[in-house]
Structures are given as structure tokens and as C-alpha cells.
Amino acid sequence: MLLTGKIALVTGAARGIGRVTALALAEAGADVAVADVLPDVEETAERIRNSGRRGAAAVFDVADADRVRDGVARLRAALGDFDVLVSGAAIVTNIAPLTKMSAQNWQRELAVNLTGAFNMIQSVIGPMIERGWGRIIVISSGAARGGLHHQAAYAASKAGLIGLVQTVTLEHARHGIACNAILPGLIETELVRMMPAEIRAASTASTPARRLGRMEEVASLIAFLASDNAGFINGAEIDIDGGMRLNTGSLGSRKEVRDRPEGS
Numbered sequence: 001m002l003l004t005g006k007i008a009l010v011t012g013a014a015r016g017i018g019r020v021t022a023l024a025l026a027e028a029g030a031d032v033a034v035a036d037v038l039p040d041v042e043e044t045a046e047r048i049r050n051s052g053r054r055g056a057a058a059v060f061d062v063a064d065a066d067r068v069r070d071g072v073a074r075l076r077a078a079l080g081d082f083d084v085l086v087s088g089a090a091i092v093t094n095i096a097p098l099t100k101m102s103a104q105n106w107q108r109e110l111a112v113n114l115t116g117a118f119n120m121i122q123s124v125i126g127p128m129i130e131r132g133w134g135r136i137i138v139i140s141s142g143a144a145r146g147g148l149h150h151q152a153a154y155a156a157s158k159a160g161l162i163g164l165v166q167t168v169t170l171e172h173a174r175h176g177i178a179c180n181a182i183l184p185g186l187i188e189t190e191l192v193r194m195m196p197a198e199i200r201a202a203s204t205a206s207t208p209a210r211r212l213g214r215m216e217e218v219a220s221l222i223a224f225l226a227s228d229n230a231g232f233i234n235g236a237e238i239d240i241d242g243g244m245r246l247n248t249g250s251l252g253s254r255k256e257v258r259d260r261p262e263g264s
């Protein structure tokens with residue numbers, strides 16, 4: 001199997017993409033530790049153990065460096081040093097135009113989405129450097145490139161992750177550590193399924209693949225990036241968005257042109 005013998009740690013694994021990714025890594029042969037601020041993350045660990053792999057869970061806030069250090073130490077004591085880190089914990093709760101966004105909300109979103117990834121990477125990278133092998137996959141977003149209306153903090157945090165991934169690469173690719181960012185478009189998670197139908201429809205219409213992404217598709221990209229096969233992919237920004245980033249401002253993206261039958 002792709003990840004036999006590997007030990008992985010996934011943050012944001014109580015639900016959504018993080019949870020599906022943790023289960024996919026276990027299915028690919030890895031032992032998997034999971035972390036989240038929600039206690040439901042224990043259920044993810046239970047499912048990993050039921051699948052025949054070793055699994056352990058810890059509840060902590062990735063923005064809190066001391067809690068991260070303690071939580072990662074507990075998970076390491078349970079499973080061993082981590083070969084793979086998937087940093088997925090994030091919040092998207094701060095939605096307001098720039099003029100109305102509070103400094104407090106801005107700072108919290110940066111603290112979870114950007115500083116959280118920094119805290120996690122710092123807490124696992126030591127043994128990776130010593131062993132000369134590691135895989136770090138950071139879940140950024142298409143918002144890192146194009147921004148998002150009324151989500152300045154989210155977009156800035158996701159863009160910041162790219163600089164973090166690039167710098168980890170400059171400093172540690174030589175130690176056998178491949179660190180990459182993935183940039184999903186709209187993925188059909190439990191929360192996205194609860195979004196208003198018109199928002200999902202607009203997003204589908206502006207995506208060349210004409211559908212939302214599936215969590216399993218993101219998870220299988222991450223499983224590949226976590227494997228031995230991906231060692232020469234370093235500091236990359238990998239889109240997984242059905243082509244959503246292309247042509248968004250062009251004439252061909254307009255509804256009347258887009259929906260015209262082929263050849264007319």
C-alpha cells in the first residue's frame with residue numbers, strides 16, 4: 001500500500017476534508033493521529049482503529065502554541081514520530097466587508113489558519129529533519145490567488161500559507177522533506193451542502209468541470225503527496241478545483257456565452 005509503515009498527523013480531522021483525509025491515509029496503510037478543537041475528533045480515531053490501523057486523537061486549538069506542543073507530544077507518545085503532517089484546521093466564520101471586519105476577527109482567523117499551520121509544522125519537523133524524510137501538506141485555498149469578497153482575513157491567511165510552504169521548502173527540502181500547498185476550489189463538505197442552493201449553483205456554473213469537488217478527491221491527492229512517490233514535488237501550489245481558477249473574467253465565462261449550445 002502507498003503509505004504502509006508511515007505515521008501521519010492530520011489537523012481539522014473532526015469533520016469535512018480533514019476527517020475524510022485521515023480515513024483515506026489509514027486506508028492507504030498509515031497509522032494516523034488526528035487533532036481538532038472539537039471532541040468529535042475521537043470518533044475519527046475510533047474509525048481509524050476499526051479499520052485495523054493505529055489511531056489516536058487529541059483535542060486542542062492549533063492557534064495556541066503551548067497546547068499544540070502538549071497535544072503533539074501526547075500523540076507522538078501514542079504512535080511515534082510523525083512522517084507526514086496534513087495541516088487542515090481552519091475557520092471561515094469571519095465574513096464581512098473590509099470596512100466592517102473587526103480587528104479581533106481578523107486576528108483570530110490569521111491565528112487559526114496561518115499561525116496554526118506554523119505551530120503544527122514547528123512541532124513535528126524536528127524528527128523529520130533527523131530522519132531525512134518528511135511530507136507536509138498544507139491545505140490552502142483558491143482564495144490564496146484570487147481573494148474572496150468579504151473574506152479578507154481568510155484569503156490573506158490562505159495566501160500566507162503559500163509563503164510558509166515555500167520557506168519550509170527552501171530550508172528543509174534538502175532534508176528530504178517535501179512541503180506543498182493544495183488549493184481546493186469549492187468542495188462538497190457537510191457545511192458546503194448546507195450553503196444556499198444559489199451559491200452552490202453559481203460556483204458550479206463558474207467551474208469548467210461543472211460540479212463541486214468531492215472530499216475523497218482531495219484526500220487522494222493528499223495521500224499521493226504523503227507518499228514516497230511525491231519526494232520531488234517541493235514548495236508547489238497544487239490546484240484541485242475543476243479548473244475554477246481559469247478564465248473567470250473572460251467573455252466566455254459569461255452565462256449567455258457559457259450556456260450556448262456547442263457550435264452555435
Ligand SMILES: NC(=O)c1ccc[n+]([C@@H]2O[C@H](COP(=O)([O-])OP(=O)(O)OC[C@H]3O[C@@H](n4cnc5c(N)ncnc54)[C@H](O)[C@@H]3O)[C@@H](O)[C@H]2O)c1
Pocket residue numbers: 011012013014015016017018035036037038060061062063087088089090091112116139140141142183184185186187188189191192
Ligand atoms: N470546503 C471547501 O470548499 C474548501 C475550499 C478550499 C479550502 N478548504 C480548506 O480545507 C480545509 C478543510 O475545510 P472543510 O471544508 O473540511 O472545513 P470544516 O470546517 O468542515 O473543517 C475544519 C476543521 O478544522 C477544525 N478547526 C477549526 N478551528 C480549529 C482550531 N483552532 N484548532 C483545531 N481545529 C480547528 C474544525 O473544528 C473542523 O473540524 C480548511 O483548511 C479549509 O480552509 C475548504
